[in-house]
Amino acid sequence: xxxxxxxxPRLLLSLALIAVAIALSRRGRLGxxxxxxxxxxxxxxxxxxxxxxxxxxxxxxxxxxVVLLLAVMLGVAGATAARRVxxxxxxxxxxxxxxxxxxxxTLVAVVPVFAAVVPLHPWYEARxxxxxxxxxxxxxMNVVALVFERIFASARSEADQVEALLALGxxxxxxxxxxxxxxxxxxxLPTINGLLTVxxxxxxGMMTGQIVSGTPPEQAVRYQIVILYQLVAVAAxxxxxxxxxARRLLFTGRAQLVLPRN
Amino acid sequence: MTSTLExxxxxxxxxxxxxxxxxxxxxxxxxxxxxxxPSGSGKSTFARALATLLEPDAGAVLLGGLxxxxxxxxQFRTRVAFLAQQPAMFEGSVLRNLEAGPxxxxxxxxxxRASELIRAVGxxxxxxxxxxxxxxxxxxxxxALARALANEPEVLLLDEPTAALDPDAGERIVALLRELRxxxxxxxxxxxxxxxxxxxGGTLYRCERGRLAIDS
Ligand SMILES: Nc1ncnc2c1ncn2[C@@H]1O[C@H](COP(=O)(O)OP(=O)(O)O)[C@@H](O)[C@H]1O
Ligand SMILES: [Mg+2]
Numbered sequence: 001x002x003x004x005x006x007x008x009p010r011l012l013l014s015l016a017l018i019a020v021a022i023a024l025s026r027r028g029r030l031g032x033x034x035x036x037x038x039x040x041x042x043x044x045x046x047x048x049x050x051x052x053x054x055x056x057x058x059x060x061x062x063x064x065x066v067v068l069l070l071a072v073m074l075g076v077a078g079a080t081a082a083r084r085v086x087x088x089x090x091x092x093x094x095x096x097x098x099x100x101x102x103x104x105x106t107l108v109a110v111v112p113v114f115a116a117v118v119p120l121h122p123w124y125e126a127r128x129x130x131x132x133x134x135x136x137x138x139x140x141m142n143v144v145a146l147v148f149e150r151i152f153a154s155a156r157s158e159a160d161q162v163e164a165l166l167a168l169g170x171x172x173x174x175x176x177x178x179x180x181x182x183x184x185x186x187x188x189l190p191t192i193n194g195l196l197t198v199x200x201x202x203x204x205g206m207m208t209g210q211i212v213s214g215t216p217p218e219q220a221v222r223y224q225i226v227i228l229y230q231l232v233a234v235a236a237x238x239x240x241x242x243x244x245x246a247r248r249l250l251f252t253g254r255a256q257l258v259l260p261r262n
Numbered sequence: 263m264t265s266t267l268e269x270x271x272x273x274x275x276x277x278x279x280x281x282x283x284x285x286x287x288x289x290x291x292x293x294x295x296x297x298x299x300p301s302g303s304g305k306s307t308f309a310r311a312l313a314t315l316l317e318p319d320a321g322a323v324l325l326g327g328l329x330x331x332x333x334x335x336x337q338f339r340t341r342v343a344f345l346a347q348q349p350a351m352f353e354g355s356v357l358r359n360l361e362a363g364p365x366x367x368x369x370x371x372x373x374x375r376a377s378e379l380i381r382a383v384g385x386x387x388x389x390x391x392x393x394x395x396x397x398x399x400x401x402x403x404x405x406a407l408a409r410a411l412a413n414e415p416e417v418l419l420l421d422e423p424t425a426a427l428d429p430d431a432g433e434r435i436v437a438l439l440r441e442l443r444x445x446x447x448x449x450x451x452x453x454x455x456x457x458x459x460x461x462x463g464g465t466l467y468r469c470e471r472g473r474l475a476i477d478s
Contacts, residue, residue, distance in 0.1 A: 160350035163315060164406075168413060169340035170366040255335035256315055 015040065054130065063124040070133055077102050077141035081148065088152035089249055089260040097245040098148070102140040105238025109136050109230040117226055131206060132227060139191060139231050140238035146187040147242040154179040155250050156259050163257055172251040180247070184239050191235040195228055264291035264416040264448055265326030267342060272311050272321035274304075274472075281307045282318065283472035287450075289417065294440070294449045294464025297474065298456060304472040305452045306347070309421045312450070313344035325417075340367065343415035347422040349406030351394035356380070356405050359394045363413040371412055379408040384438055400431035407438070417448040424458050436461045 018040045025032040057065055081102065082094035110133055114120050120128055155162060158179060165175035198204065206227070210220035252258055267289040274282040281304050289295050299305050310316040312323055314330050323330040330338055340363075352359050360379055361371045377387050383404040389397075394405060403423055410418065418439070424432030436451075436458050443449045443464075452469075453459050459466055466477040 158350075160346065160348075161352060164346065164350045164352070165362065165366065166315060166335075167313060167339055167344040167346075168363040168366055168409070169336045171336055174366050252317060254314065254317055254331075256317055 054126075057126045057130065061122075061124065061126050063122075066124040066126050066129060069130060073134060073137050074099060074103055074106070077137045081141045081144040083145075085145075085148045085152060087156045087260070088148055093249070093260075094148060097242070097249075098141075098144050101144045101147075101238045101241040101245065102137060104241045105140040105143070105234040105236075106133060106136045108237045109234040113226060113230055118223070132230070135206075135227060136230060136234045140234045142190065143187045143235045143239045144242045147183055147239050148246065150183045150186060151176075151179060151243060151246045152250070152260065154183065155246075155257070159257060159259060166255060166257065172247060172255050172257075175255075175257075176247055176250065180243050184243060187239045188235050191231055194231065198224075198228060264446060265341070266290055266324075267312070267417050267448060267450070268324040268327075269308070269312050270322045270324065272308065272318045272323070274307050274311060274316065275319050280472055282311065282321075284321070285469070285472060285474045286321075287312070287467060287474055289448050289450055291416075292443065292446055292448055294443045294462050295451070295467060296459035296462045296464060297450070297452045297467045297469050298454065298459035298477075299469030301454055303469045305454070305469050306421050307472075308469065308474070309344065309419060309450075309452050313342060313419050314338050315344065336366075340413050341415055342417040342419055343410035343413060345403075345406050345410060345418070345420045345423060348399070348426055349402055349409075351397070351402055351405065354394065355391055356394050356397070357390040359405055359409050360390070360412050363409060367413075375412070379411055380405075382411065382442075383408045384434065399426045400428075400435070403427065403431075403435060404438070407442075411442075415447070417450065418442065419450045421452045422454065423451060424453060424455060432458060433461065 018036055022033050022036050024030075025036060053069065057069065078095055078099035081098040082091050085091070085094060088094065110129075113132075114123070114129065118128060155176065162175045162179070166172070194202070204224050204227070207220045207224040210223065211217050249260065250257060267287075269285060269287045271284045271286055272282045273280060273284060283304075285304065285308050287295065287297070287308075297305055297308070307316065311318045314323060314335055325333060325338060325341060352362055357376055360376050364371045376390060380387060380390055385401065385404055385408070389401070389405075394402070397405060403426075407418075407423075420439070423435050423439075427435065432455075439449050439451060440461075440463060449462065449464070451459070451462055467474045468477045
């Protein structure tokens with residue numbers, strides 16, 4: 001396999017791209033310079049670290065290590081989805097629920113596929129399990145973050161309507177139905193747009209990589225189709241579970257709306 | 263059949279303050295009760311607790327002698343209709359708004375019944391097709407009343423139904439409430455306006471610092 005070699009000086013040269021964004025942030029007084037610098041360094045560090053972790057993992061494929069890595073990924077995804085939810089419950093309350101929603105969505109999408117569609121040998125075969133689970137976790141994370149962000153905000157801004165429905169004898173589920181529908185639609189839209197534009201706008205990295213490294217294109221494409229469908233299931237399940245948790249946080253057992261204070 | 267609505271020693275504490283400090287009330291079947299008191303005295307909190315939309319920290323609400331805790335909230339709130347000070351209109355026509363109550367109970371509202379309801383609150387049928395959110399304050403108040411009546415409640419519980427209206431429209435709402443009471447409904451009206459409280463023509467309670475007392 002031949003590929004263009006990226007030497008360290010060349011890698012550093014690519015930092016100029018970040019410099020462009022920093023310059024624009026300065027000019028427009030966006031105040032994003034610190035975030036950009038931090039993000040650039042952190043992103044690089046994370047990728048370098050995971051590069052070594054994956055190397056270790058592929059060389060010493062042991063179920064405990066694979067599971068540990070997936071658990072760490074799940075933890076980070078949960079913490080990220082529970083972060084910065086305005087008008088919502090505290091992060092600590094949301095964290096465990098985010099983990100559950102992301103975990104449930106990922107399990108539903110990953111387990112059946114690896115059991116029936118892409119059989120793994122052994123079941124913890126890291127070169128499939130880790131990257132595909134990562135894509136699922138990441139999509140679930142985005143969906144759950146969107147759900148939390150939106151449902152608590154709309155319950156607050158439309159509290160008078162929700163209460164008016166409760167006062168007419170509606171159950172919490174009925175009273176929040178409009179807000180839930182709008183939230184889930186918004187949260188699923190990016191995934192659905194992904195379905196519609198795949199291959200036209202974005203060329204999936206894994207498929208491209210497989211073709212580059214010699215997998216027959218029709219096989220690589222099939223993998224990608226399966227992954228796309230998995231992403232849809234992940235989004236739907238994680239979104240539904242997150243909405244369920246949000247609803248339980250928004251209402252008492254006596255069907256009273258409680259808006260989290262912050 | 264109308265039931266007695268009762269609150270016993272309701273206490274609501276927020277931020278270490280007793281917003282309700284042992285507030286009690288008795289609303290016999292078919293009676294009218296006005297609760298009058300200065301702004302900030304706890305009237306809205308009391309009305310919301312009486313409607314079971316807010317859980318008191320102590321005390322009990324009873325309907326027909328039965329603790330509200332032992333009645334499903336959906337059922338309690340169908341029997342005791344609560345109208346907030348500025349009732350939220352749902353998206354869509356007035357008719358859609360009237361249908362909301364029956365709909366959450368899996369029922370539908372006949373056209374005849376919709377016309378009956380809208381006339382009962384002093385409006386005319388053409389308004390049924392109008393966008394509810396574009397109505398005036400007084401019209402919204404009436405639509406909210408009709409919407410509540412579609413559930414065929416036993417008790418009407420209203421928080422300052424006249425506060426956002428001009429004096430004329432306010433008086434007409436009070437007159438309408440008297441009419442509804444004459445048809446057998448119990449009516450509980452919260453207001454800061456002495457004249458409206460008296461005009462309702464029932465028992466008058468004074469609300470002060472989270473407590474209620476009968477004004478004689
Ligand atoms: N959720 C709350 N948290 C803290 N204070 C509140 C809350 N709800 C109401 N209050 C306070 O309780 C007092 C009574 O409020 P309210 O019941 O609305 O009175 P009223 O309807 O008679 O004007 C007010 O001082 C109000 O600021
Ligand atoms: Mg008030």
